[in-house]
Amino acid sequence: MAKGIRDKVAILGMGCSKFGERWDAGPDDLMVEAYVEAMADAGIEPSQLDAAWFSTHVDELGTGKGGTPLSIALRLPNIAVTRVENFCASGSEAFRGAVYAVAAGAADIAIAVGVEKLKDTGYGGLPVGAPGTLAPQIIPNGSAPGNFAQLASAYRAKHGVSREDLKRAIAHVSVKSHANGAKNKKAHLQKAVTAEQVLNAPLIAEPLGLFDCCGVSDGAAAAIVTTPEIARSLGKRDLVTVKALQLSVSNGFESQYNGWDGSYFHTARIAAGKAYKEAGIERPREQISMMEVHDCFSITELVTMEDLFISPEGQGWRDVLDGFYDADGGLPCQIDGGLKCFGHPIGASGLRMLYEMYLQLQGRAGERQLKDPVFGMTHNLGGAPSSNVCSVAIIGQEGA
Amino acid sequence: MVGIAAWGAYAPRLRLSRKAVTEANAWVAPNLRAKAKGERSMANWDEDALTMAVEAARDALGVTDEGRAGVDALYFASTTAPFVDRQNAGIVAAALTLEKAIASADVTGSQRCGLAALGQALAAVKGGSAARALVVAGEHRRARAASSQELDNGDGAAAFVVSAEAGAAEFLGRGSVTDDFVDHFRGADAGFDYSWEERWIRDEGIVKLVPPAVRAALQNAGLSPAEVTHFCFPSVFGGMAASLAKSLGIAPEAVRDNLALTLGEAGCAHGPLMLAHALEQAAPGDVVLVAQFGQGAEALVFRVTEAAAQAHPARGVTGSLLDRRAEENYLKFLTFNGLVEWDKGMRAEKDNKTALTTLYRNQDQILGLVGGRCRETGVVQFPRTRISVAPNNPAVDTQEPYRFAERRASVLSYSADYLTFSMSPPNHYGMIVFEGGGRIMMDITDVEPGEVDSGLPVKMVFRVKDVDEKRGFVRYFWKAAPDRAAIAAQAAQAAE
Numbered sequence: 001m002a003k004g005i006r007d008k009v010a011i012l013g014m015g016c017s018k019f020g021e022r023w024d025a026g027p028d029d030l031m032v033e034a035y036v037e038a039m040a041d042a043g044i045e046p047s048q049l050d051a052a053w054f055s056t057h058v059d060e061l062g063t064g065k066g067g068t069p070l071s072i073a074l075r076l077p078n079i080a081v082t083r084v085e086n087f088c089a090s091g092s093e094a095f096r097g098a099v100y101a102v103a104a105g106a107a108d109i110a111i112a113v114g115v116e117k118l119k120d121t122g123y124g125g126l127p128v129g130a131p132g133t134l135a136p137q138i139i140p141n142g143s144a145p146g147n148f149a150q151l152a153s154a155y156r157a158k159h160g161v162s163r164e165d166l167k168r169a170i171a172h173v174s175v176k177s178h179a180n181g182a183k184n185k186k187a188h189l190q191k192a193v194t195a196e197q198v199l200n201a202p203l204i205a206e207p208l209g210l211f212d213c214c215g216v217s218d219g220a221a222a223a224i225v226t227t228p229e230i231a232r233s234l235g236k237r238d239l240v241t242v243k244a245l246q247l248s249v250s251n252g253f254e255s256q257y258n259g260w261d262g263s264y265f266h267t268a269r270i271a272a273g274k275a276y277k278e279a280g281i282e283r284p285r286e287q288i289s290m291m292e293v294h295d296c297f298s299i300t301e302l303v304t305m306e307d308l309f310i311s312p313e314g315q316g317w318r319d320v321l322d323g324f325y326d327a328d329g330g331l332p333c334q335i336d337g338g339l340k341c342f343g344h345p346i347g348a349s350g351l352r353m354l355y356e357m358y359l360q361l362q363g364r365a366g367e368r369q370l371k372d373p374v375f376g377m378t379h380n381l382g383g384a385p386s387s388n389v390c391s392v393a394i395i396g397q398e399g400a
Numbered sequence: 401m402v403g404i405a406a407w408g409a410y411a412p413r414l415r416l417s418r419k420a421v422t423e424a425n426a427w428v429a430p431n432l433r434a435k436a437k438g439e440r441s442m443a444n445w446d447e448d449a450l451t452m453a454v455e456a457a458r459d460a461l462g463v464t465d466e467g468r469a470g471v472d473a474l475y476f477a478s479t480t481a482p483f484v485d486r487q488n489a490g491i492v493a494a495a496l497t498l499e500k501a502i503a504s505a506d507v508t509g510s511q512r513c514g515l516a517a518l519g520q521a522l523a524a525v526k527g528g529s530a531a532r533a534l535v536v537a538g539e540h541r542r543a544r545a546a547s548s549q550e551l552d553n554g555d556g557a558a559a560f561v562v563s564a565e566a567g568a569a570e571f572l573g574r575g576s577v578t579d580d581f582v583d584h585f586r587g588a589d590a591g592f593d594y595s596w597e598e599r600w601i602r603d604e605g606i607v608k609l610v611p612p613a614v615r616a617a618l619q620n621a622g623l624s625p626a627e628v629t630h631f632c633f634p635s636v637f638g639g640m641a642a643s644l645a646k647s648l649g650i651a652p653e654a655v656r657d658n659l660a661l662t663l664g665e666a667g668c669a670h671g672p673l674m675l676a677h678a679l680e681q682a683a684p685g686d687v688v689l690v691a692q693f694g695q696g697a698e699a700l701v702f703r704v705t706e707a708a709a710q711a712h713p714a715r716g717v718t719g720s721l722l723d724r725r726a727e728e729n730y731l732k733f734l735t736f737n738g739l740v741e742w743d744k745g746m747r748a749e750k751d752n753k754t755a756l757t758t759l760y761r762n763q764d765q766i767l768g769l770v771g772g773r774c775r776e777t778g779v780v781q782f783p784r785t786r787i788s789v790a791p792n793n794p795a796v797d798t799q800e801p802y803r804f805a806e807r808r809a810s811v812l813s814y815s816a817d818y819l820t821f822s823m824s825p826p827n828h829y830g831m832i833v834f835e836g837g838g839r840i841m842m843d844i845t846d847v848e849p850g851e852v853d854s855g856l857p858v859k860m861v862f863r864v865k866d867v868d869e870k871r872g873f874v875r876y877f878w879k880a881a882p883d884r885a886a887i888a889a890q891a892a893q894a895a896e
Contacts, residue, residue, distance in 0.1 A: 140843045208815075258839065
């Protein structure tokens with residue numbers, strides 16, 4: 001049995017660019033923006049970096065393939081750069097690579113950088129296209145909202161929730177994230193909205209309206225990791241350490257076998273169960289202080305509350321409406337605005353989630369600051385409900 | 401005795417109101433107001449001559465494997481086939497998962513090619529070169545906006561299984577006339593027909609060229625015109641069939657409804673459609689004569705058997721007439737038929753180039769909707785893979801081909817997507833689960849917003865998946881459509 005990653009690696013520094021429609025910036029500019037902040041936070045020189053992990057998803061549109069885009073943009077000292085891609089969970093993959101390298105002793109200090117430049121397509125939403133030569137001949141001509149929206153019909157059918165109740169619940173998911181995003185100067189969308197606005201917005205993919213969908217944004221985020229010992233030797237105190245890093249990947253069970261009912265994320269449940277075990281967390285609803293989940297769409301966030309074993313199955317929508325996940329609720333969620341309002345530059349999102357948890361754990365989240373958080377959880381999903389990769393990470397106060 | 405063992409038919413569900421068309425065009429073609437009666441069948445954007453022919457063939461063959469076993473010859477007739485040089489019959493065969501070792505041909509070039517294909521199949525079986533021949537005719541003609549053809553035409557398909565044991569109808573005789581009488585033509589690269597004067601077509605063409613074919617067929621059959629009980633003759637000219645019948649000595653009551661008010665004229669598939677309709681309504685012993693005009697004429701005579709009643713298809717023409725949805729939107733018709741340059745948005749710029757290697761390697765999966773069944777666990781899945789999807793038994797190389805196309809299914813989850821490009825937004829798609837196991841995320845067609853929800857019974861239909869306009873290639877795949885018979889049965893059960 002693997003011993004797990006708990007407390008073996010500390011975060012030395014993090015950075016995150018302003019997310020949004022960055023007409024002013026190319027991918028290089030965004031990477032530099034996150035990198036400069038992270039390096040200043042870590043207080044190290046480039047020569048102290050041993051290895052880098054680089055995540056980006058839509059390489060054709062953004063940086064191109066390979067490790068060179070990062071190395072050249074940051075003028076890294078000819079160290080190893082591994083480019084990773086795992087759909088929208090790519091940022092978490094970069095972090096995992098860097099953390100594992102440090103835990104293995106292969107690197108003293110490693111950096112993970114994620115970036116995405118999405119606003120060069122000429123239209124809203126994600127770039128279109130299906131992978132390979134077989135899928136386009138078979139899979140529906142769909143979109144991300146259309147794939148995730150399907151959770152709603154299956155959830156309603158399974159739990160007997162009315163269209164109206166579910167629509168109200170997912171509307172509150174977005175209202176809450178907009179309220180949080182309004183307090184975040186780096187967020188793509190910084191304006192509060194009302195439930196009425198959300199409910200009356202044009203449909204994108206039934207039952208999801210405009211406000212049920214996250215921002216499609218440009219941005220970059222970075223994390224520098226090392227061992228707790230090295231961090232202390234560099235003068236760092238009150239360390240934030242990695243408690244758990246889990247990834248579960250669909251194998252066709254959902255899309256080809258007969259057991260999945262379409263209302264939840266099979267992988268999220270597996271990744272969450274393993275993450276709690278790795279972090280030594282037994283009562284997540286009480287022990288997790290805050291979380292950033294992959295709220296690409298409001299319905300995704302709602303079912304995720306159950307998949308992470310925070311809300312009982314079939315009751316997540318009630319917790320949402322009760323305000324349990326609001327900033328002043330029992331378990332604040334998307335305190336930085338989430339994908340919904342901070343934005344979703346694909347390759348950067350997993351690192352952006354960790355950035356907020358890290359700031360909160362260090363007491364540096366400004367007007368968003370929560371009281372004495374101990375464990376912060378991130379949930380970073382890639383793909384579609386029927387076929388996906390799901391990362392669950394937990395970071396927290398050293399020794400907690 | 402050689403004859404028709406089974407038949408099937410298909411008309412698209414949409415029925416375009418002729419009044420909607422004539423009112424929209426009244427400013428430019430006020431004379432067309434006279435044609436404002438009834439409706440015409442209108443192919444959905446994802447239907448063409450070939451997909452409709454496949455649906456008619458499925459209706460004729462039935463849902464069981466026995467229906468298609470032994471088919472050793474296939475004729476596909478159309479003047480609007482999607483490919484000029486790629487055998488269209490081959491696509492039909494793949495969609496129907498017919499054996500590879502069959503004879504096949506595309507029959508085209510004239511409005512009578514549907515009946516010509518049926519005549520060839522009858523001759524082949526009679527001559528012993530085929531034992532069980534499948535004949536399918538499908539037509540999806542384009543016509544210019546504000547033309548009378550636009551109002552007269554309809555879209556549809558019919559199919560017949562011809563075998564040495566007649567089954568439903570004995571073949572009695574055939575008559576053919578070939579004469580290069582150019583009433584209309586469509587050149588190889590032309591999008592539309594070019595027609596000559598109607599009075600000339602009627603008086604010098606139909607009146608003079610059809611009777612010799614009919615007389616020859618009756619003479620072959622050893623029958624007199626008076627013995628004909630069903631006279632099927634498509635023509636867009638009012639009273640044409642009745643006037644022919646009169647001159648031929650066929651009883652006026654034998655003249656059949658040409659479906660002009662309900663479907664419109666489906667080109668080369670229309671004679672076959674009228675024949676199918678006659679078989680559905682005829683009594684044992686009735687004599688059915690079907691003829692069609694087109695650079696000459698083709699005529700075939702059949703006698704309906706006692707067994708015909710047992711051969712009625714699940715849908716047929718009768719069912720097709722009932723399964724309809726009124727369409728009042730003429731602009732939608734123009735758009736579906738490529739007659740409007742509309743703003744499809746940047747998402748439609750996606751390159752639809754098809755890897756032909758991939759298509760061939762996965763032919764039964766893509767065109768036949770064939771998945772796999774593990775011979776150890778019985779678990780069925782789509783697609784067929786070397787390692788079984790069964791979570792606790794990932795057996796290797798245990799999968800046998802398993803056909804999904806005729807299985808009953810329902811919607812597990814769905815969305816109506818307004819963001820993605822669709823020729824008929826919103827694009828409906830979802831996870832479809834099959835009775836007996838297996839599931840496929842697929843497009844849902846022939847639905848309106850609000851019609852789909854989890855649990856909706858669906859059936860599989862063969863449709864156009866994408867069109868590669870840059871290269872002139874059409875991709876086909878299967879989609880889910882509401883199983884309206886199952887839905888009605890569910891509703892009836894709920895009412896009890």
